[in-house]
Amino acid sequence: MNGANFVVHALKQHNISQVFGYPGGAIMPLYDALYDGGVDHLLCRHEQGAIMAAIGYARSTGKVGVCIATSGPGATNLITGLADAMMDSIPIVAITGQVASHLIGTDAFQEIDVLGLSLACTKHSFMVQSADQLGPIIEQAFELASSGRPGPVLIDIPKDIQLGDALNFSPIHATKTPNTINKVAINSAREMIENAKKPLLYIGGGVGMAQAVEPLRQFIKKSKIPSVCTLKGIGAVKHSSPYFMGMVGMHGSKASNFAIQECDLLIAIGARFDDRVTGKLDEFAPHAKVIHLDIDAAEIDKLRTVELAMTDDLKQILPLLETTTSIGEWQKHILKMKVDFANRYDHPGDAIYAPAMLRQLAEMQPRDTVICTDVGQHQMWVAQHMFVDRPENHISSSGLGTMGFGIPAAVGAQVARPDDTVIAVSGDGSFMMNVQELGTIKRKKLPVKILLIDNQRLGMVRQWQKLFFDGRYSETILTDNPDFVTLASAFDIPGETIATKSQLQGALSRLLDSKGAYLLHVSISEEENVWPLVPPGAPNDKMMESL
Amino acid sequence: MKSLLIIQGDNSPELLERLLRVVRHRGFAVQNLNAEISKNGQALHLTLTVCSERKISLLTKQLEKIFGITKVATLSQEARVKVSA
Ligand SMILES: Cc1ncc(C[n+]2csc(CCOP(=O)(O)OP(=O)(O)O)c2C)c(N)n1
Numbered sequence: 305m306n307g308a309n310f311v312v313h314a315l316k317q318h319n320i321s322q323v324f325g326y327p328g329g330a331i332m333p334l335y336d337a338l339y340d341g342g343v344d345h346l347l348c349r350h351e352q353g354a355i356m357a358a359i360g361y362a363r364s365t366g367k368v369g370v371c372i373a374t375s376g377p378g379a380t381n382l383i384t385g386l387a388d389a390m391m392d393s394i395p396i397v398a399i400t401g402q403v404a405s406h407l408i409g410t411d412a413f414q415e416i417d418v419l420g421l422s423l424a425c426t427k428h429s430f431m432v433q434s435a436d437q438l439g440p441i442i443e444q445a446f447e448l449a450s451s452g453r454p455g456p457v458l459i460d461i462p463k464d465i466q467l468g469d470a471l472n473f474s475p476i477h478a479t480k481t482p483n484t485i486n487k488v489a490i491n492s493a494r495e496m497i498e499n500a501k502k503p504l505l506y507i508g509g510g511v512g513m514a515q516a517v518e519p520l521r522q523f524i525k526k527s528k529i530p531s532v533c534t535l536k537g538i539g540a541v542k543h544s545s546p547y548f549m550g551m552v553g554m555h556g557s558k559a560s561n562f563a564i565q566e567c568d569l570l571i572a573i574g575a576r577f578d579d580r581v582t583g584k585l586d587e588f589a590p591h592a593k594v595i596h597l598d599i600d601a602a603e604i605d606k607l608r609t610v611e612l613a614m615t616d617d618l619k620q621i622l623p624l625l626e627t628t629t630s631i632g633e634w635q636k637h638i639l640k641m642k643v644d645f646a647n648r649y650d651h652p653g654d655a656i657y658a659p660a661m662l663r664q665l666a667e668m669q670p671r672d673t674v675i676c677t678d679v680g681q682h683q684m685w686v687a688q689h690m691f692v693d694r695p696e697n698h699i700s701s702s703g704l705g706t707m708g709f710g711i712p713a714a715v716g717a718q719v720a721r722p723d724d725t726v727i728a729v730s731g732d733g734s735f736m737m738n739v740q741e742l743g744t745i746k747r748k749k750l751p752v753k754i755l756l757i758d759n760q761r762l763g764m765v766r767q768w769q770k771l772f773f774d775g776r777y778s779e780t781i782l783t784d785n786p787d788f789v790t791l792a793s794a795f796d797i798p799g800e801t802i803a804t805k806s807q808l809q810g811a812l813s814r815l816l817d818s819k820g821a822y823l824l825h826v827s828i829s830e831e832e833n834v835w836p837l838v839p840p841g842a843p844n845d846k847m848m849e850s851l
Numbered sequence: 852m853k854s855l856l857i858i859q860g861d862n863s864p865e866l867l868e869r870l871l872r873v874v875r876h877r878g879f880a881v882q883n884l885n886a887e888i889s890k891n892g893q894a895l896h897l898t899l900t901v902c903s904e905r906k907i908s909l910l911t912k913q914l915e916k917i918f919g920i921t922k923v924a925t926l927s928q929e930a931r932v933k934v935s936a
Binding site for chain 1: 865868869872876906908909912913915916918
């Protein structure tokens, strides 16, 4: 068996049945091994598309996503995806071909120091330097990608190692002894919870990553503590949970942002006090003691100094923290805020109001629909107005905010979950950033539904230009967009354009009922903004709500 | 503030590069660095003095996460003064 065959064999041993990638010179031996190696490979039309599809695959299933690229330009095209996975803690194993060992460091054709390039955007990067390292490195890569705080791991494999003989390797699986939980800390935390008058849960993406959704829901059921979530925490708490207020932060709900500023105990669960959440950090949750639960010790006291922290597995901790509370006044206040500040969907005129449309779509979509978004205003409207009942069903580039993420992520999610409806909600700017992936949808005949919200603008940037740059619309006007429906039809994707409210119900039904892929292109006014908005440098309770 | 860090790791070619990148990115400047490979060639021993406005624990926690680093210990300048006083 040569090195390349060994890689395919090792992938199968890790239960990887699907990979995403793009071939080229230095990875040809691996592609040869994939030809009849028994692992499905989906050819994406750009390496960035391949890694984002792997991210969509990983996020929609909780499994490790695998992508493959060649050396040089193939590898550099992965970088944005690695960074995306790094910021959102997504388990990815990226395999790149490298020029033959004796050519490394000679500026050979398509040689780039991908290990050096990747250091800032991977959890770890390996370069295989001899045949005997191949087995242990692949083993470690999968372990690292998925353990602790997950993240992307890169394996760079020189061509001679792919072609040379592989050495036998049988992994020794050490049985992990579970952490012993610090009982004193648990008791202190419970005491803090029981004594708090206004406790609040601040739920992040870590809950979903730790597969701790059920224990969290049990904890909430018992304690009835109100909650808010981050962009990546969406789906962890059931949307219908009585004291859940939705997203917090820059475009968070009013109730969430006020609750944060009022609470006397903030319990951060798998969240990291990102600046988009905290607004002005010094004034974030000013009256609160903080309990921080996160697997990554480096997150503790990084931005907010906390009273108590635990870095154990959330699945272990949350059941131990279950307790009852008597916080009737606070709960009443939360319920009142939810009513007083509820989203409103009445909007004058015939033009389509995107928040109302997304709300309508959320009501119509089948159970377990996966929503993938791009980045911009439409992304925030999805977060604010759609409802999602599992973290795996809301796939949005949160930490990096990568335009071009939505379509390839939807490709990966649809491949992973062929029986579920997958909808990519995109903007006219973002859509064009990985538009070539329509070719992947066509190739695999994926039934991805695309909802393209077209304001003929780079809307989110336009909004900031309007608010903070005197309306000087520098390079954000996209009135020269292509005809999107024609563009989609070139990839055999049917579609239609709508612009008025009366067309919505029928068009959304056609989108959802379509057997194959479908593009619903929706023209909206360029003037729409995302509200509320915590302006830069302001505390969270100083929200702008209109122009 | 200055801090002295004593670090041990596996002797791999890119460990130092990885470590120095984290030091810079997290807002610390290296003022002094000594690196030695252990007699058996397996381990790398480093002592470095770093300087920053930020708390040293912000850096040490990031360094501890680096795959291949086996030990990170600090001796802040202040602590050393106290010890010797
Ligand atoms: C790769 C990348 N480049 C630039 C940006 C900056 N950016 C953030 S939102 C945005 C506009 C997005 O426009 P569009 O996709 O049309 O969505 P809209 O805001 O109009 O809903 C831009 C340019 C980004 N997030 N990602």
